[in-house]
Amino acid sequence: MLVVMKKDASQEDIARVIEKARTVGYEARPIPGKERIAIGIVGNDHPIDPALFDSCPGVKETIPVTKPYKLVSREFNPRDTIIRLNSCSIGNNEGFTVIAGPCAIENEHQALNIAHHAKRYGAKMFRGGAYKPRTSPYSFQGLGEDGLKILAKVREETGLPVVSEALDHELFDIVEEYCDVIQIGTRNMQNFSLLRRAGRSKKPVLLKRGMSSTVEEWLMAAEYILHEGNSQVILCERGIRTFGNHSRNTLDLSAALFVMKETHLPVIIDPSHASGRREQVIPLSRAACSLGVHGIMVEVHNSPEKALSDGPQSLTLEEFAELMRHVQIISEAMKTLTSLPSHAGMEIGSEGLSHINIHQEGAIKQCA
Numbered sequence: 483m484l485v486v487m488k489k490d491a492s493q494e495d496i497a498r499v500i501e502k503a504r505t506v507g508y509e510a511r512p513i514p515g516k517e518r519i520a521i522g523i524v525g526n527d528h529p530i531d532p533a534l535f536d537s538c539p540g541v542k543e544t545i546p547v548t549k550p551y552k553l554v555s556r557e558f559n560p561r562d563t564i565i566r567l568n569s570c571s572i573g574n575n576e577g578f579t580v581i582a583g584p585c586a587i588e589n590e591h592q593a594l595n596i597a598h599h600a601k602r603y604g605a606k607m608f609r610g611g612a613y614k615p616r617t618s619p620y621s622f623q624g625l626g627e628d629g630l631k632i633l634a635k636v637r638e639e640t641g642l643p644v645v646s647e648a649l650d651h652e653l654f655d656i657v658e659e660y661c662d663v664i665q666i667g668t669r670n671m672q673n674f675s676l677l678r679r680a681g682r683s684k685k686p687v688l689l690k691r692g693m694s695s696t697v698e699e700w701l702m703a704a705e706y707i708l709h710e711g712n713s714q715v716i717l718c719e720r721g722i723r724t725f726g727n728h729s730r731n732t733l734d735l736s737a738a739l740f741v742m743k744e745t746h747l748p749v750i751i752d753p754s755h756a757s758g759r760r761e762q763v764i765p766l767s768r769a770a771c772s773l774g775v776h777g778i779m780v781e782v783h784n785s786p787e788k789a790l791s792d793g794p795q796s797l798t799l800e801e802f803a804e805l806m807r808h809v810q811i812i813s814e815a816m817k818t819l820t821s822l823p824s825h826a827g828m829e830i831g832s833e834g835l836s837h838i839n840i841h842q843e844g845a846i847k848q849c850a
Protein backbone atom coordinates (compact mmCIF):
# COMPACT_ATOMS: atom_id res chain seq x y z
CA MET A 483 0.00 0.00 0.00
CA LEU A 484 1.06 3.54 -0.67
CA VAL A 485 0.17 6.19 1.89
CA VAL A 486 0.24 9.55 0.13
CA MET A 487 0.76 12.46 2.50
CA LYS A 488 -0.74 15.93 2.05
CA LYS A 489 1.55 18.66 0.74
CA ASP A 490 1.54 20.36 4.11
CA ALA A 491 1.97 17.19 6.19
CA SER A 492 4.40 17.79 9.03
CA GLN A 493 7.41 15.66 10.01
CA GLU A 494 5.37 14.46 13.00
CA ASP A 495 2.53 13.33 10.69
CA ILE A 496 5.03 11.36 8.63
CA ALA A 497 6.69 9.87 11.70
CA ARG A 498 3.29 8.86 13.07
CA VAL A 499 2.43 6.91 9.89
CA ILE A 500 5.79 5.16 9.93
CA GLU A 501 5.41 4.28 13.59
CA LYS A 502 1.89 2.99 13.08
CA ALA A 503 3.04 0.74 10.24
CA ARG A 504 5.85 -0.62 12.41
CA THR A 505 3.67 -1.31 15.43
CA VAL A 506 1.46 -3.60 13.35
CA GLY A 507 4.51 -5.41 11.93
CA TYR A 508 4.86 -3.74 8.52
CA GLU A 509 7.84 -1.90 7.07
CA ALA A 510 7.50 1.73 6.02
CA ARG A 511 9.59 3.21 3.21
CA PRO A 512 9.31 6.97 2.73
CA ILE A 513 9.44 7.96 -0.95
CA PRO A 514 10.08 11.69 -1.34
CA GLY A 515 8.32 13.28 -4.31
CA LYS A 516 8.54 16.72 -5.90
CA GLU A 517 5.61 18.12 -3.97
CA ARG A 518 4.71 15.61 -1.32
CA ILE A 519 6.02 12.52 0.37
CA ALA A 520 4.49 9.08 -0.01
CA ILE A 521 5.14 6.18 2.32
CA GLY A 522 5.33 2.71 0.87
CA ILE A 523 4.07 0.04 3.24
CA VAL A 524 5.55 -3.42 2.64
CA GLY A 525 6.04 -6.63 4.56
CA ASN A 526 2.33 -7.48 4.70
CA ASP A 527 1.20 -10.96 3.70
CA HIS A 528 -2.46 -9.97 3.39
CA PRO A 529 -4.22 -6.83 2.14
CA ILE A 530 -3.80 -3.85 4.45
CA ASP A 531 -6.88 -2.20 5.88
CA PRO A 532 -6.81 1.39 4.55
CA ALA A 533 -8.67 2.60 7.66
CA LEU A 534 -5.43 2.08 9.56
CA PHE A 535 -3.86 5.10 7.86
CA ASP A 536 -6.81 7.03 6.39
CA SER A 537 -7.57 8.53 9.78
CA CYS A 538 -4.01 9.68 10.50
CA PRO A 539 -3.41 13.44 10.37
CA GLY A 540 -1.62 14.58 7.24
CA VAL A 541 -2.69 11.59 5.11
CA LYS A 542 -4.17 12.53 1.73
CA GLU A 543 -5.08 9.05 0.49
CA THR A 544 -4.11 5.40 0.58
CA ILE A 545 -3.55 3.48 -2.64
CA PRO A 546 -3.51 -0.32 -2.63
CA VAL A 547 -0.63 -1.80 -4.65
CA THR A 548 -1.85 -4.94 -6.30
CA LYS A 549 1.41 -6.08 -7.90
CA PRO A 550 3.64 -8.56 -6.03
CA TYR A 551 6.62 -6.31 -6.66
CA LYS A 552 6.35 -3.08 -4.71
CA LEU A 553 9.55 -1.07 -4.30
CA VAL A 554 10.54 -1.52 -7.96
CA SER A 555 7.13 -0.52 -9.27
CA ARG A 556 6.06 2.81 -10.67
CA GLU A 557 3.00 2.58 -8.46
CA PHE A 558 5.31 3.01 -5.49
CA ASN A 559 7.70 5.42 -7.09
CA PRO A 560 6.62 7.13 -10.31
CA ARG A 561 9.89 9.03 -10.66
CA ASP A 562 12.55 7.45 -12.88
CA THR A 563 15.63 6.24 -11.07
CA ILE A 564 18.76 7.70 -12.60
CA ILE A 565 22.05 6.08 -11.73
CA ARG A 566 24.99 8.44 -11.72
CA LEU A 567 28.60 7.37 -11.87
CA ASN A 568 31.49 9.78 -12.30
CA SER A 569 31.39 10.47 -15.99
CA CYS A 570 28.23 8.65 -16.86
CA SER A 571 24.60 8.35 -15.94
CA ILE A 572 21.92 5.93 -16.92
CA GLY A 573 18.16 6.33 -16.73
CA ASN A 574 15.51 8.40 -18.32
CA ASN A 575 16.46 11.47 -20.37
CA GLU A 576 20.14 10.79 -19.86
CA GLY A 577 20.65 9.61 -23.43
CA PHE A 578 21.44 6.14 -24.67
CA THR A 579 24.25 4.66 -22.59
CA VAL A 580 26.55 2.17 -24.26
CA ILE A 581 28.52 -0.22 -22.06
CA ALA A 582 31.19 -2.05 -24.03
CA GLY A 583 34.08 -4.41 -23.50
CA PRO A 584 35.21 -8.00 -23.86
CA CYS A 585 33.36 -10.95 -22.43
CA ALA A 586 36.41 -11.74 -20.29
CA ILE A 587 39.44 -9.74 -19.27
CA GLU A 588 42.35 -11.66 -20.80
CA ASN A 589 45.31 -9.36 -20.19
CA GLU A 590 46.07 -5.69 -19.64
CA HIS A 591 46.97 -4.94 -23.24
CA GLN A 592 43.71 -6.43 -24.53
CA ALA A 593 41.55 -4.61 -21.99
CA LEU A 594 43.20 -1.20 -22.44
CA ASN A 595 43.18 -1.47 -26.21
CA ILE A 596 39.44 -2.23 -26.30
CA ALA A 597 38.64 0.35 -23.61
CA HIS A 598 40.44 3.22 -25.38
CA HIS A 599 38.71 2.35 -28.62
CA ALA A 600 35.31 1.99 -26.95
CA LYS A 601 35.72 5.35 -25.25
CA ARG A 602 36.84 7.05 -28.45
CA TYR A 603 33.63 5.98 -30.16
CA GLY A 604 31.32 6.96 -27.32
CA ALA A 605 31.04 4.08 -24.83
CA LYS A 606 30.29 5.41 -21.36
CA MET A 607 31.18 2.34 -19.31
CA PHE A 608 33.56 -0.59 -19.69
CA ARG A 609 32.57 -4.21 -19.08
CA GLY A 610 34.72 -7.30 -18.64
CA GLY A 611 34.45 -10.53 -16.72
CA ALA A 612 37.11 -11.42 -14.16
CA TYR A 613 35.16 -14.43 -12.87
CA LYS A 614 33.35 -16.18 -15.70
CA PRO A 615 30.31 -18.44 -15.36
CA ARG A 616 31.28 -21.06 -17.98
CA THR A 617 29.20 -24.05 -18.94
CA SER A 618 32.30 -26.25 -18.95
CA PRO A 619 34.76 -26.38 -16.05
CA TYR A 620 37.49 -26.82 -18.69
CA SER A 621 36.79 -23.45 -20.32
CA PHE A 622 38.63 -20.26 -19.35
CA GLN A 623 37.28 -19.22 -15.96
CA GLY A 624 38.63 -15.65 -15.91
CA LEU A 625 41.72 -14.07 -14.37
CA GLY A 626 40.10 -13.59 -10.97
CA GLU A 627 41.54 -10.77 -8.88
CA ASP A 628 44.18 -10.05 -11.53
CA GLY A 629 41.31 -9.33 -13.90
CA LEU A 630 39.78 -6.93 -11.38
CA LYS A 631 43.11 -5.14 -11.05
CA ILE A 632 43.17 -4.69 -14.82
CA LEU A 633 39.65 -3.26 -14.66
CA ALA A 634 40.82 -0.76 -12.05
CA LYS A 635 43.68 0.19 -14.38
CA VAL A 636 41.21 0.68 -17.23
CA ARG A 637 39.20 3.06 -15.07
CA GLU A 638 42.32 4.92 -14.05
CA GLU A 639 43.53 5.35 -17.64
CA THR A 640 40.24 6.03 -19.39
CA GLY A 641 37.99 7.41 -16.66
CA LEU A 642 35.31 4.90 -17.69
CA PRO A 643 33.39 3.29 -14.82
CA VAL A 644 33.79 -0.48 -14.89
CA VAL A 645 31.28 -3.30 -14.49
CA SER A 646 32.01 -6.95 -13.74
CA GLU A 647 30.12 -9.98 -12.52
CA ALA A 648 30.06 -11.25 -8.94
CA LEU A 649 29.67 -14.94 -9.46
CA ASP A 650 28.67 -15.83 -5.94
CA HIS A 651 28.26 -14.52 -2.42
CA GLU A 652 31.88 -15.30 -1.56
CA LEU A 653 33.23 -13.19 -4.44
CA PHE A 654 30.89 -10.27 -3.96
CA ASP A 655 33.16 -8.28 -1.62
CA ILE A 656 36.16 -8.33 -3.91
CA VAL A 657 34.17 -7.39 -7.03
CA GLU A 658 32.51 -4.61 -5.04
CA GLU A 659 35.91 -3.34 -3.94
CA TYR A 660 37.30 -2.94 -7.47
CA CYS A 661 34.26 -2.18 -9.63
CA ASP A 662 31.81 0.67 -9.99
CA VAL A 663 28.85 -1.51 -10.92
CA ILE A 664 28.35 -5.12 -9.89
CA GLN A 665 26.74 -7.47 -12.35
CA ILE A 666 24.51 -10.35 -11.35
CA GLY A 667 24.38 -12.75 -14.27
CA THR A 668 21.51 -14.65 -15.79
CA ARG A 669 22.41 -17.88 -13.95
CA ASN A 670 22.24 -16.11 -10.61
CA MET A 671 19.09 -14.09 -11.04
CA GLN A 672 17.36 -16.13 -8.37
CA ASN A 673 20.36 -16.61 -6.09
CA PHE A 674 18.59 -15.00 -3.19
CA SER A 675 21.52 -14.74 -0.81
CA LEU A 676 23.54 -13.04 -3.56
CA LEU A 677 20.63 -10.68 -4.24
CA ARG A 678 20.43 -9.82 -0.55
CA ARG A 679 24.15 -9.14 -0.44
CA ALA A 680 23.80 -6.89 -3.50
CA GLY A 681 21.00 -5.11 -1.70
CA ARG A 682 23.38 -4.21 1.13
CA SER A 683 25.93 -2.75 -1.29
CA LYS A 684 26.35 0.98 -1.76
CA LYS A 685 27.18 0.41 -5.44
CA PRO A 686 24.79 0.04 -8.38
CA VAL A 687 23.84 -3.47 -9.46
CA LEU A 688 23.26 -4.60 -13.03
CA LEU A 689 20.72 -7.40 -12.80
CA LYS A 690 20.38 -9.64 -15.83
CA ARG A 691 17.16 -11.46 -16.54
CA GLY A 692 17.32 -15.19 -15.88
CA MET A 693 17.43 -17.07 -19.16
CA SER A 694 14.25 -18.97 -18.25
CA SER A 695 12.62 -16.42 -16.02
CA THR A 696 9.35 -14.64 -16.37
CA VAL A 697 9.32 -10.89 -16.20
CA GLU A 698 7.60 -11.09 -12.83
CA GLU A 699 10.35 -13.31 -11.43
CA TRP A 700 12.93 -10.86 -12.74
CA LEU A 701 11.20 -7.93 -11.06
CA MET A 702 10.87 -9.90 -7.83
CA ALA A 703 14.63 -10.51 -7.97
CA ALA A 704 15.15 -6.75 -8.25
CA GLU A 705 12.72 -6.34 -5.36
CA TYR A 706 15.09 -8.37 -3.15
CA ILE A 707 17.86 -5.85 -3.85
CA LEU A 708 15.69 -2.81 -3.18
CA HIS A 709 14.21 -4.43 -0.12
CA GLU A 710 17.66 -4.60 1.45
CA GLY A 711 18.10 -0.88 0.84
CA ASN A 712 19.89 -0.56 -2.51
CA SER A 713 17.68 1.17 -5.04
CA GLN A 714 20.40 1.53 -7.66
CA VAL A 715 19.49 -1.35 -9.94
CA ILE A 716 19.84 -1.51 -13.72
CA LEU A 717 17.68 -4.18 -15.35
CA CYS A 718 19.26 -5.95 -18.32
CA GLU A 719 17.28 -8.05 -20.81
CA ARG A 720 19.76 -10.53 -22.32
CA GLY A 721 17.55 -12.96 -24.17
CA ILE A 722 15.68 -16.03 -23.02
CA ARG A 723 15.73 -19.71 -23.98
CA THR A 724 13.32 -20.62 -26.74
CA PHE A 725 13.19 -23.34 -29.39
CA GLY A 726 15.32 -22.06 -32.22
CA ASN A 727 19.00 -22.28 -32.98
CA HIS A 728 18.94 -19.29 -35.29
CA SER A 729 20.38 -17.36 -32.37
CA ARG A 730 21.81 -18.28 -28.96
CA ASN A 731 18.78 -16.88 -27.15
CA THR A 732 15.69 -14.92 -28.10
CA LEU A 733 15.81 -11.22 -27.36
CA ASP A 734 12.55 -10.41 -25.63
CA LEU A 735 11.98 -6.83 -26.72
CA SER A 736 8.46 -6.72 -25.40
CA ALA A 737 9.73 -7.70 -21.94
CA ALA A 738 12.08 -4.72 -22.03
CA LEU A 739 9.15 -2.48 -23.00
CA PHE A 740 7.00 -3.96 -20.26
CA VAL A 741 9.56 -3.45 -17.51
CA MET A 742 10.12 0.14 -18.62
CA LYS A 743 6.42 0.72 -18.10
CA GLU A 744 6.19 -1.19 -14.82
CA THR A 745 9.31 0.03 -13.03
CA HIS A 746 11.19 3.24 -12.41
CA LEU A 747 14.55 1.49 -12.84
CA PRO A 748 16.85 1.96 -15.85
CA VAL A 749 16.48 -0.79 -18.46
CA ILE A 750 19.18 -1.89 -20.89
CA ILE A 751 19.56 -4.64 -23.48
CA ASP A 752 22.45 -7.03 -24.06
CA PRO A 753 22.32 -7.90 -27.78
CA SER A 754 25.51 -9.98 -27.55
CA HIS A 755 24.30 -12.73 -25.23
CA ALA A 756 20.81 -12.44 -26.73
CA SER A 757 22.08 -13.41 -30.17
CA GLY A 758 25.40 -15.19 -29.73
CA ARG A 759 26.14 -14.11 -33.31
CA ARG A 760 28.17 -11.11 -34.31
CA GLU A 761 26.09 -10.37 -37.41
CA GLN A 762 22.95 -9.95 -35.29
CA VAL A 763 24.46 -7.59 -32.72
CA ILE A 764 24.29 -4.30 -34.67
CA PRO A 765 20.70 -4.83 -35.93
CA LEU A 766 19.53 -5.81 -32.43
CA SER A 767 21.31 -2.78 -30.96
CA ARG A 768 19.46 -0.59 -33.43
CA ALA A 769 16.21 -2.24 -32.35
CA ALA A 770 17.09 -1.63 -28.69
CA CYS A 771 17.80 2.02 -29.35
CA SER A 772 14.59 2.54 -31.26
CA LEU A 773 12.66 0.85 -28.46
CA GLY A 774 13.60 3.68 -26.13
CA VAL A 775 15.51 1.63 -23.53
CA HIS A 776 18.24 3.43 -21.62
CA GLY A 777 21.21 1.66 -23.14
CA ILE A 778 22.93 -1.50 -24.28
CA MET A 779 25.77 -3.65 -23.04
CA VAL A 780 27.77 -5.09 -25.89
CA GLU A 781 30.78 -7.39 -26.18
CA VAL A 782 33.74 -6.09 -28.18
CA HIS A 783 37.12 -7.71 -28.79
CA ASN A 784 40.28 -6.57 -30.57
CA SER A 785 40.67 -10.05 -32.02
CA PRO A 786 37.39 -11.99 -31.65
CA GLU A 787 38.72 -15.11 -33.38
CA LYS A 788 41.26 -15.48 -30.57
CA ALA A 789 38.91 -14.51 -27.71
CA LEU A 790 38.96 -16.85 -24.72
CA SER A 791 35.23 -16.44 -24.25
CA ASP A 792 32.29 -15.54 -26.51
CA GLY A 793 34.37 -14.67 -29.58
CA PRO A 794 31.57 -15.47 -32.07
CA GLN A 795 29.33 -12.79 -30.59
CA SER A 796 32.02 -10.17 -30.01
CA LEU A 797 32.15 -7.20 -32.34
CA THR A 798 35.48 -6.21 -33.86
CA LEU A 799 36.73 -2.73 -33.04
CA GLU A 800 35.63 -1.52 -36.48
CA GLU A 801 32.18 -3.03 -36.06
CA PHE A 802 31.86 -1.32 -32.70
CA ALA A 803 32.59 2.04 -34.34
CA GLU A 804 29.89 1.26 -36.89
CA LEU A 805 27.43 0.31 -34.15
CA MET A 806 28.05 3.65 -32.44
CA ARG A 807 27.37 5.55 -35.66
CA HIS A 808 24.07 3.72 -36.08
CA VAL A 809 23.08 4.24 -32.49
CA GLN A 810 23.84 7.95 -32.67
CA ILE A 811 21.64 8.33 -35.75
CA ILE A 812 18.79 6.43 -34.15
CA SER A 813 19.12 8.34 -30.87
CA GLU A 814 18.75 11.61 -32.77
CA ALA A 815 15.74 10.24 -34.64
CA MET A 816 14.21 9.11 -31.36
CA LYS A 817 14.55 12.61 -29.94
CA THR A 818 12.72 13.98 -32.96
CA LEU A 819 10.04 11.32 -32.84
CA THR A 820 9.36 11.68 -29.14
CA SER A 821 8.95 15.42 -29.54
CA LEU A 822 6.12 14.92 -32.05
CA PRO A 823 2.52 15.00 -30.78
CA SER A 824 1.26 11.49 -30.13
CA HIS A 825 -1.99 10.18 -31.56
CA ALA A 826 -4.40 7.49 -30.48
CA GLY A 827 -2.23 6.21 -27.69
CA MET A 828 0.79 5.82 -29.92
CA GLU A 829 3.84 7.29 -28.26
CA ILE A 830 5.56 7.82 -31.56
CA GLY A 831 3.20 8.86 -34.35
CA SER A 832 3.79 6.84 -37.53
CA GLU A 833 2.84 9.97 -39.40
CA GLY A 834 5.95 11.49 -37.87
CA LEU A 835 8.13 9.36 -40.09
CA SER A 836 7.00 11.31 -43.16
CA HIS A 837 8.66 14.41 -41.68
CA ILE A 838 12.04 12.75 -41.49
CA ASN A 839 14.73 12.83 -44.13
CA ILE A 840 17.66 10.50 -43.83
CA HIS A 841 20.57 12.20 -45.55
CA GLN A 842 23.35 10.34 -47.31
CA GLU A 843 25.93 10.91 -44.60
CA GLY A 844 23.50 9.38 -42.16
CA ALA A 845 22.55 12.58 -40.39
CA ILE A 846 18.89 12.85 -39.60
CA LYS A 847 17.16 16.17 -39.84
CA GLN A 848 13.60 17.20 -39.50
CA CYS A 849 12.22 19.01 -42.55
CA ALA A 850 10.86 22.48 -42.06
Ligand code: PEP
Nearest residue numbers: 611667668669690720755
Ligand atom coordinates in the same frame (compact mmCIF):
# COMPACT_ATOMS: atom_id res chain seq x y z
C1 PEP B 1 28.25 -11.68 -19.24
O1 PEP B 1 27.66 -10.60 -19.44
O2 PEP B 1 29.46 -11.78 -19.18
C2 PEP B 1 27.44 -12.91 -19.04
C3 PEP B 1 28.01 -14.05 -18.65
O3 PEP B 1 26.16 -12.73 -19.32
P1 PEP B 1 24.87 -13.62 -18.96
O4 PEP B 1 24.84 -13.75 -17.46
O5 PEP B 1 23.75 -12.84 -19.53
O6 PEP B 1 25.06 -14.94 -19.64
Ligand code: MN
Nearest residue numbers: 585781791792
Ligand atom coordinates in the same frame (compact mmCIF):
# COMPACT_ATOMS: atom_id res chain seq x y z
MN1 MN C 1 30.00 -13.23 -22.66
